[in-house]
Amino acid sequence: MAYHVLLINRMPSKKNVGGSKGKGPAKRAPAKRPPPTEHACEGEEAISPEALSGFRALLAAVQRGAPPAARAKTASTSNQEDILNAILSRLSAVESVVQQVAAVASHSRAEEPQVTPGAAQAEQQMTEQVVSAQPMGGTEVNPVPQQSAVSMVNPVTSSQVSTETPTTSQQEGDGSADRTLQTTRTQRRFEAGEVAGPSLADWNEELARGMGLALAPASKRAYIRTVREFSEFRNKYRLGEMVPVPPEHVIQFCILLRRSGLAPRSIQGKMSALAFWFKAQGWPDATNDFRIRKYLEGWARERGKPRDDRQPISPGILKGMLKVWPSVCSSPYEAALFHAASLTAFFGALRVSELVVGSKADKSDRALHWSDINLTPTQLQIVIRKSKTDQKAKGSVLKLSMCSDEELCPIRAMTTYVGHRGNKPGPLFIHGDGAPLTKYQFWTVTSKALEALGIKGQKFGTHSFRIGAASAAAAIGYDAAKIKALGRWKSGTYRTYVRPVTLY
Structure with missing residues (x-):
């Protein structure tokens, strides 16, 4: 509905339109203006020209400061009555408009969520906790905005959070602005703690646990060690603990590692650890800087490809160890234990992490268990439940x-060996x-x-059993497909394991 208010123009007085005689230059007559268009409010009649003329004359008298007696002479009695009726009619229409506006404003205030002092305090505490939580006791350089902090805590879309009743405009399908307002109000309720959800500690704990499970136990230990080294490096050289970490800090760390004699491949492994840490914190990956990538690439080219000089365990060596x-x-018992373990490692082309536990505190559950084997007089079936390349x-x-x-x-x-061991559950060896x-x-x-x-004078290691298996298989004529199946390789990496070997 459109509402229009009476437009009243102050008309120029006819007095001195052409200038005063003998009293200075004549004033320019104002340009004629078109008569104003009168609009009637809905439900009423338009004002008559006579009443409007008298109304304007009375208004001009009031503006000139004329006394009441002079004002009364500006219009006839009938004219005054028409003027009063017109004013009352217009005031009544305006009052109706004001009441409707006040009703709309009152309805909007009623929908606005009331945040109690306790909820506001909880909101402030939660925001401060998110903004101030920094790894390694660092100082936040770029504080997280309040809304972003809450989004990190509960990554739920606004449509999932919204629990209020839709407004009339939403039900009618014409209220994109109303829907935006509705979502904003619900978001404020969520930030204030009025919408139920997991605590911040629960989210962080679950997130850290999930990301930790994505890493192999050995990789996880190496990553933690690298992050600790990087933190100690920054503290030692007083670089500060700015977050996100600047690429310049990583560059200086790389140069220090190179000067300490670390190989490019080892430095690249530490960069992978830092990259994982940066991404896990939600920071930009400083290790992906162009300068760092080219620095490592150039240094690796200068050093050349490292030579793997580990020797294979051959069948002849196995017979000698017996x-x-x-x-x-x-x-x-111990002699039977080590003989069975060494032959299983060789003929199964197993990694040592798939054969035995890493330590007494190893919780990875990758080592062979009693339940993983099926032994018959002619065959030994082994189930590899999980491995380095099968996370x-x-x-x-x-x-x-x-x-x-x-x-x-x-x-x-x-x-x-099983004759000595028995069928106890748990690790096989x-x-x-x-x-x-x-x-x-x-x-x-x-x-x-x-x-x-x-x-x-020869270099052997735990991987020598796996190298020996690939080398012996190639020596007796196995093709690439069979060698890859033997060691569960999915690419041409198996070629790096094939070395010259004496079978007996």
């Missing part, structure tokens, strides 16, 4: 068969007292066996 196990182990635990199955050489037969070695065989123990005793064989 003879020295009794001399380096404390009991026949989602899709799993794989290995089948080892009888070997014509009894000294190298994994079935016979496992049968002998355990000591006589029930403690699990760890990575450190496995390689320490294996190194003693190699020394007993007189093998010196």
Whole structure:
């Protein structure tokens, strides 16, 4: 509905229109204006020309400050009555408009959420907690706006949060502005703590736990160690703990690592750790700076590709270790344990993390368990539940068969070991007292066996069993597909494991 108010123009007086005679230059007559258009409010009649003329004369008299007696002479009695009626009619229409505007304003105030002092205090505390929470005790350089802080805490869309009753305009489908206002009000209620939801601590704990599960245990430990080193570096050189971290800090860290003698590949691994940390904090990835990428690329090109000089464990070495196990182990049980573990690692092309536990406190649950094997007189079936390249635990199955050489037969070695061990649940390879065989123990005793064989000056490691499996398979004529299936490789990486090897 359109409302119009009476337009009243002050008309120029006819007095001295042409200028005063003999009293200075004549004044220019004002241009004629078109008569004003009169509009009637809805539900009333237009004012008559006579009443309007008298009304204007009376208004001019009031503006000139004429006394009441003079004002009364400006219009006739009938004219005054018409003027009063017109004024009352116009005032009544204007009052109706004012009442309608006041009703709309009152309805809007009624819909506005009332935030209690307690809710406002909770809102302020929650915002301060989000803004002030910084890793490593740092200082926030760019504080997070209040609305952004709440969005980080509860990533729920506005349509999911909205719980108020739609307004009339929303129901009729013509209120995009009303819907925006409705969402804003609900957002303020959520920020004030009136809308129920998980606490900030619960969100952060769940987020950290989920991101931690995305990493392999060894990678997680390496990442934590790198972040600690980077923090100590910034504190030592008084770079401050600005967040987000400037690329210049990362560049200086890279140069320091290079000067300490670290290889480009190792530095790249530390950059991966920092990149994960930056992204986990919601910061820009400073390691992706053009200067850092080209610096590492150029230095790697200067150094050349590092040579992997680890030696393979060959079948001949395995047969030799069988003879020295009794001399380096404390009991026949331990000799059977290490013989079965070494043959399983070789013929299964296993990583040591898939074979035994990393430590007594290892919670990764990747090592072989008693429930992961199915032993028959002619076959050993092994289930690899999770591995370095299988973080989602899709799993794989290995089948080892009888070997014509009894000294190298994994079935016979496992049968002998199980006869000592029994069928206790838990890790597959355990000591006589029930403690699990760890990575450190496995390689320490294996190194003693190699020394007993007189093998010196060669570089061996826990990966030598996996290298030996690929090398032996290539030596007896296995094609690429079979070698990749043996070690569960999905790319041509297996080629880096193939080395010259003497079978016996």
